[in-house]
Amino acid sequence: MRAVISTVGKDHPGILAYVAKECADRNINIEDVTQKVLQDMFTMIMIVEIPGSHSDFESIAAAMEAAGERENLKIHVMHEDIFNAMHTI
Amino acid sequence: MQILENIRETIRMIDEEFLDIRTVTMGISLLDCADTDIDVSCDKIYRKITEKAADLVKTSREISSEYGIPVVQSRISVTPIALLASVSGGDPVKYAHALDRAAKTVGVSFIGGYSALVQKGMTPGDEALIRSIPRALAETDLVCSSVNIGTTKAGINMDAVKLMGEIVREAAEMTPEGKCNSTAKLVVFCNSVEDNPFMAGAYHGVSEGDCVINVGVSGPGVVKMAIRGAGKDSTMDEIAEIIKKTAFKITRTGQLVGMEASKRLHVPFGIVDLSLAPTPAVGDSVAEILEEIGLEEVGGPGTTACLAMLNDAVKKGGVMASSSVGGLSGAFIPVSEDQGMIDAAISGSLSIEKLEAMTAVCSVGLDMIVIPGDTPAASISAIIADEAAIGMINNKTTACRLIPAVGLQEGDMLEFGGLLGHGPVMPIRKASPEVMINRGGRIPAPIHSLKN
Numbered sequence: 282m283r284a285v286i287s288t289v290g291k292d293h294p295g296i297l298a299y300v301a302k303e304c305a306d307r308n309i310n311i312e313d314v315t316q317k318v319l320q321d322m323f324t325m326i327m328i329v330e331i332p333g334s335h336s337d338f339e340s341i342a343a344a345m346e347a348a349g350e351r352e353n354l355k356i357h358v359m360h361e362d363i364f365n366a367m368h369t370i
Numbered sequence: 371m372q373i374l375e376n377i378r379e380t381i382r383m384i385d386e387e388f389l390d391i392r393t394v395t396m397g398i399s400l401l402d403c404a405d406t407d408i409d410v411s412c413d414k415i416y417r418k419i420t421e422k423a424a425d426l427v428k429t430s431r432e433i434s435s436e437y438g439i440p441v442v443q444s445r446i447s448v449t450p451i452a453l454l455a456s457v458s459g460g461d462p463v464k465y466a467h468a469l470d471r472a473a474k475t476v477g478v479s480f481i482g483g484y485s486a487l488v489q490k491g492m493t494p495g496d497e498a499l500i501r502s503i504p505r506a507l508a509e510t511d512l513v514c515s516s517v518n519i520g521t522t523k524a525g526i527n528m529d530a531v532k533l534m535g536e537i538v539r540e541a542a543e544m545t546p547e548g549k550c551n552s553t554a555k556l557v558v559f560c561n562s563v564e565d566n567p568f569m570a571g572a573y574h575g576v577s578e579g580d581c582v583i584n585v586g587v588s589g590p591g592v593v594k595m596a597i598r599g600a601g602k603d604s605t606m607d608e609i610a611e612i613i614k615k616t617a618f619k620i621t622r623t624g625q626l627v628g629m630e631a632s633k634r635l636h637v638p639f640g641i642v643d644l645s646l647a648p649t650p651a652v653g654d655s656v657a658e659i660l661e662e663i664g665l666e667e668v669g670g671p672g673t674t675a676c677l678a679m680l681n682d683a684v685k686k687g688g689v690m691a692s693s694s695v696g697g698l699s700g701a702f703i704p705v706s707e708d709q710g711m712i713d714a715a716i717s718g719s720l721s722i723e724k725l726e727a728m729t730a731v732c733s734v735g736l737d738m739i740v741i742p743g744d745t746p747a748a749s750i751s752a753i754i755a756d757e758a759a760i761g762m763i764n765n766k767t768t769a770c771r772l773i774p775a776v777g778l779q780e781g782d783m784l785e786f787g788g789l790l791g792h793g794p795v796m797p798i799r800k801a802s803p804e805v806m807i808n809r810g811g812r813i814p815a816p817i818h819s820l821k822n
Binding site for chain 1: 373374376377378379380381385431432435436437438439619622623625626634690
């Protein structure tokens with residue numbers, strides 16, 4: 282299913298590579314990436330395709346968030362429908 | 371770039387502004403469990419609830435993690451138990467135990483429906499259930515109870531009002547550990563609704579289907595921050611527009627979660643309740659929204675006008691965002707569950723009389739208000755009657771969830787903990803309504819109930 286991975290943290294080299302590797306390790310296909318550094322804060326949003334069922338999603342999301350914490354990054358993995366529901370009529 | 375901005379906004383609302391789904395509530399009809407033998411009836415109830423709701427908590431958790439939006443609680447509402455007690459006779463508290471056991475087995479936070487609808491009269495089953503409420507609440511952990519004592523169509527049953535004053539007092543006195551929190555699980559309604567997902571007043575009405583999923587959203591913090599973003603120069607109608615847009619977004623998440631839960635549980639989707647439900651967390655407060663609009667402290671002059679606009683704008687924004695809106699839908703003003711209300715009650719800006727005025731323009735009523743432990747039952751009944759009169763005349767739901775703080779005086783604090791928060795004991799006028807309450811009988815339905 283399509284999901285949005287958002288990453289926020291203090292900027293330093295290698296964040297994109299780190300998150301992308303974590304995705305690759307879990308067979309998550311990255312379809313789009315946008316990133317920006319604002320006053321030392323790195324923010325990145327990836328649109329991705331996550332394989333598997335509902336319960337797989339739960340464990341993948343938890344693993345991605347934990348991977349973020351190891352690098353002092355705040356990572357969220359959310360189904361794209363929540364954004365569609367909230368912002369489109 | 372608009373899409374990115376939208377994604378950031380959603381994440382901010384959930385992460386920093388306490389946007390959440392307060393509850394996914396499964397309504398379950400127990401009419402097919404009625405039996406003339408109370409023990410058989412209780413067994414059937416336990417079986418039906420644990421079957422229907424077996425996957426409720428798991429599904430809520432999965433949806434929560436998939437969409438990244440917290441689903442704070444999963445709950446169950448059932449057919450008013452007074453109906454089953456009327457068929458079976460016997461000690462209704464047995465039903466409370468069966469409900470409590472079932473709720474614990476499936477892992478929900480609360481189960482509502484230890485209820486009776488007595489707006490026009492009481493059957494022996496209704497009365498037995500009402501009289502058993504204090505024991506039922508004291509002996510169980512998750513069971514919530516409600517009694518409807520009036521409607522616009524039927525008027526107010528003053529015999530039931532008198533009885534409920536006594537029951538509220540008794541429930542407070544019987545609570546274990548002297549915390550009086552049984553009464554936090556007991557609501558007295560006028561014009562109660564059949565599809566309300568919020569506790570303590572949730573029950574599954576008799577006109578509902580066999581099983582249904584209702585969702586209650588929350589998000590006072592989101593509304594407050596949106597108003598703050600508009601600055602001090604916006605006009606009131608501009609503020610109303612901001613509230614509408616924000617309510618739309620909040621409600622859409624509720625609709626999404628409700629539809630998804632319904633699909634995964636194979637249960638029809640009922641309604642989204644468009645309520646702004648506060649929690650004791652700082653920033654998750656309806657009072658703070660009113661203060662953001664421009665009041666120094668909630669309870670002061672201007673409060674009722676701001677609340678009226680807020681409540682109306684929430685409904686206008688939310689109604690288009692959902693396929694079916696129901697429940698109580700509006701702004702909740704529970705004192706002990708809202709830090710802004712607690713602060714205003716402590717400072718004296720917020721009185722019970724002002725709260726009563728506020729309930730005329732928002733959803734529900736005098737909610738989670740701690741009153742002195744020595745308040746006579748007749749005074750509690752009279753407060754219930756006042757609140758019911760507002761609901762009856764204005765064709766809206768009103769309710770009382772009053773907490774007599776046994777052993778405490780005006781100005782003391784009562785701690786509940788968790789989502790129920792804490793609250794100062796608020797003063798009640800001492801003049802006695804005893805003669806009026808002892809009259810009993812009924813307050814006839816108002817003239818505008820005669821619409822046919």
